Amino acid sequence: MKNLLSMDEVSTEEIMTILNRAAEFEAGAQPQLEKEYFVANLFFEPSTRTKTSFEVAERRVGATVIPFDTGFSSVLKGETLYDTVKTIQQSGIDAVVIRHKQDAYYEELLEGLDVAIVNAGDGAGQHPSQSLLDLYTIYKEFGRFEGVQVTIAGDISHSRVAKSDAIALEKLGADVHFVCPPEWQGEFNAQHEWDQQIETSDVIMLLRVQHERDAAYEGFTTESYHAKYGLTVEREKQMKDGAIIMHPAPINRGVEIDSSLVECERSRIFAQMKNGLYIRMAIMEQILKGRD
Amino acid sequence: MKNLLSMDEVSTEEIMTILNRAAEFEAGAQPQLEKEYFVANLFFEPSTRTKTSFEVAERRVGATVIPFDTGFSSVLKGETLYDTVKTIQQSGIDAVVIRHKQDAYYEELLEGLDVAIVNAGDGAGQHPSQSLLDLYTIYKEFGRFEGVQVTIAGDISHSRVAKSDAIALEKLGADVHFVCPPEWQGEFNAQHEWDQQIETSDVIMLLRVQHERDAAYEGFTTESYHAKYGLTVEREKQMKDGAIIMHPAPINRGVEIDSSLVECERSRIFAQMKNGLYIRMAIMEQILKGRD
Amino acid sequence: MKNLLSMDEVSTEEIMTILNRAAEFEAGAQPQLEKEYFVANLFFEPSTRTKTSFEVAERRVGATVIPFDTGFSSVLKGETLYDTVKTIQQSGIDAVVIRHKQDAYYEELLEGLDVAIVNAGDGAGQHPSQSLLDLYTIYKEFGRFEGVQVTIAGDISHSRVAKSDAIALEKLGADVHFVCPPEWQGEFNAQHEWDQQIETSDVIMLLRVQHERDAAYEGFTTESYHAKYGLTVEREKQMKDGAIIMHPAPINRGVEIDSSLVECERSRIFAQMKNGLYIRMAIMEQILKGRD
Structure with a gap:
């Protein structure tokens, strides 16, 4: 290489x-x-x-x-x-x-x-090196990519991590889903509600909300974003056995993820680093x- | 540790x-x-x-x-x-x-x-590492802490060096005195004139005057501060035999110490570093x- | 040393x-x-x-x-x-x-x-280390300094490279010439046109035009400076066989030198580094x- x-x-x-x-x-x-x-x-x-x-x-x-x-x-x-x-x-x-x-x-x-x-x-x-470490994190967990259900949630349109991960994961046979507000889906075909995605995903990867860009979107507050798209304490409880949480960081605690979940058992956030x-x-x- | x-x-x-x-x-x-x-x-x-x-x-x-x-x-x-x-x-x-x-x-x-x-x-x-180097400087000079007279002069209330040194020196048996304007004594019991302190101290430790904070105090000029609380050429002459001058630096030459004393025989300022x-x-x- | x-x-x-x-x-x-x-x-x-x-x-x-x-x-x-x-x-x-x-x-x-x-x-x-690398570049090329014709062109008055090089090259027996607008010659005796200098020089050393200072001078535009004092494609063709181009960089492409000449055969610009x-x-x- x-x-x-x-x-x-x-x-x-x-x-x-x-x-x-x-x-x-x-x-x-x-x-x-x-x-x-x-x-x-x-x-x-x-x-x-x-x-x-x-x-x-x-x-x-x-x-x-x-x-x-x-x-x-x-x-x-x-x-x-x-x-x-x-x-x-x-x-x-x-x-x-x-x-x-x-x-x-x-x-x-x-x-x-x-x-x-x-x-x-x-x-x-x-962001290829981040993508490779995300792949490594998933591979260590599941021993394969084929059929692994990965949901990426957050400001997808501005995320180089989302782009690199989507390309690589699909190449390797994983199924990649996206959850975000309509304005943030960019080139991707995203859902705009968590719905059953929270229960079927093996990996939930949260993306950082870019504070500096928020104003350009439809007026979420920290709380309303968290409630609608963030990983709340309630949503974590719905995740399936063995499913993991990832985040490329830096984290906005209380926005894309509840602060108490950052180091919970499912979290691989610091392991990713x-x-x-x-x-x-x-x-x-x-x-x-x-x-x- | x-x-x-x-x-x-x-x-x-x-x-x-x-x-x-x-x-x-x-x-x-x-x-x-x-x-x-x-x-x-x-x-x-x-x-x-x-x-x-x-x-x-x-x-x-x-x-x-x-x-x-x-x-x-x-x-x-x-x-x-x-x-x-x-x-x-x-x-x-x-x-x-x-x-x-x-x-x-x-x-x-x-x-x-x-x-x-x-x-x-x-x-x-x-500022514990600074305190430990101050202790080392004093110990090299006097071979003991017990009974060593140390006077710390300057903006004591904002000084982490003063705090760390006072705690450590008292623990080790030295006698610590403070000289500063009333507004700058913080939690310490300070004198507001040099008086006999200049003649009885083994160590005179000068602290940096924080230019940026000066305005908050009672209107010293560089010259009037130097005259009242600084180590002037005259005061240095009153210091006792074997007494040393210390300063954690950076130095304001001509404020807390006359520029000509920075590298005088008594000075351990650069030795401290x-x-x-x-x-x-x-x-x-x-x-x-x-x-x- | x-x-x-x-x-x-x-x-x-x-x-x-x-x-x-x-x-x-x-x-x-x-x-x-x-x-x-x-x-x-x-x-x-x-x-x-x-x-x-x-x-x-x-x-x-x-x-x-x-x-x-x-x-x-x-x-x-x-x-x-x-x-x-x-x-x-x-x-x-x-x-x-x-x-x-x-x-x-x-x-x-x-x-x-x-x-x-x-x-x-x-x-x-x-700028002595730059000067020594310029000398090394010239010496590698010609195997001597005696009689080498060096022309330095550009904002000479503000250039520490011009100063160091002029002193060193004259000491070593090279002939140093200067080409620049009258306002930029400083202490040096410069020509204000390229004239025959372009054909007789073994070394043409271009200096960076300091954008930030331009306003102080007589209103060159990028284009008019390049036309009058820059190394244009036409001027390069007039240079003699074996003559080289030098520049201490950073380069303003299109100002002191045409962008296409930066890595031409005569150029020693990146070799200098x-x-x-x-x-x-x-x-x-x-x-x-x-x-x-």
């Missing part, structure tokens, strides 16, 4: 290779890189978990990480993303992990550069090995 | 253990950690010396340090501190060093987490060993 | 030592530092390439790099640069690489400190060895 850009391009074989390698790392396997690689994380949008997770994973596989302060860089001087990345490459960097507000920003980086690119989120596009470490170790090892 | 939160909770035995270990590091001892530990520094308030000191100390004891940009994190998206710290923990971090504007922010972190916490300053609460390195190595070694 | 401050102070012997060592690094030589050194990069002005280049070079020579967030430091609290740097030194740092908006900021750091200083740009002063890595490895090795 030369780059990791979107889940459209990753084959089911490549997915399973990464999931299996993550499982090996979780079981204590040591990374197998044979030389020193230099990596930089270019996060042009805020991030805690994704950036921290990559920072740890890169070091765990033995890479040397070069800090890059996007808020203080020449991008401020109007430099193109291509020129910034080429500059970084020429300083001796093997791979860059990029989050950027522009959809498919990586397209302008595919020619003329000799640096591996890992997409850590492009605009309203995709732990899984993210092993997944990103697997990704970075693959990507860096791909440099040889 | 599992966490380092406030000097109330640290016993005199624990203090002496850290001071002695710092002395060993200063004499060239090598740290004794037996595995790789990951540490993150979460400074939600500006800091040069404390953060830099921890960054170096952590690497010196062999920890791997993961960068965390608080100004660019999900905290901006309204995430709770608990969720942020739990996220970091799940990414594989063993210990976090936190500075945060909220008093006793760490209380909400004591349940549900499995990460060591080192308090690098909580609101107007405490050097001592801070050894103290923080001792703290981090203890805390990380406490993980096993 | 104890510090690297300005090209005035660096002898031709010292320059050639660094250039030769950079060539060794480029050929695969391993650095020869015998102990652990700690380095911090203090960039008080935005930078991508210079900072990244130092960050990689420092790690490549085996130094431990301590992060320092200038936008979040005690400098905000009004601390002097001297006190900030002394603090950092006392935390156990051997060398600091500084970029600061004040001309010759380093003068106040020459007494009282025991830390090596590498100037990464001082106000409208100098790669050369920067080897040059900065040589600088840091020298500086850190100078600590013993």
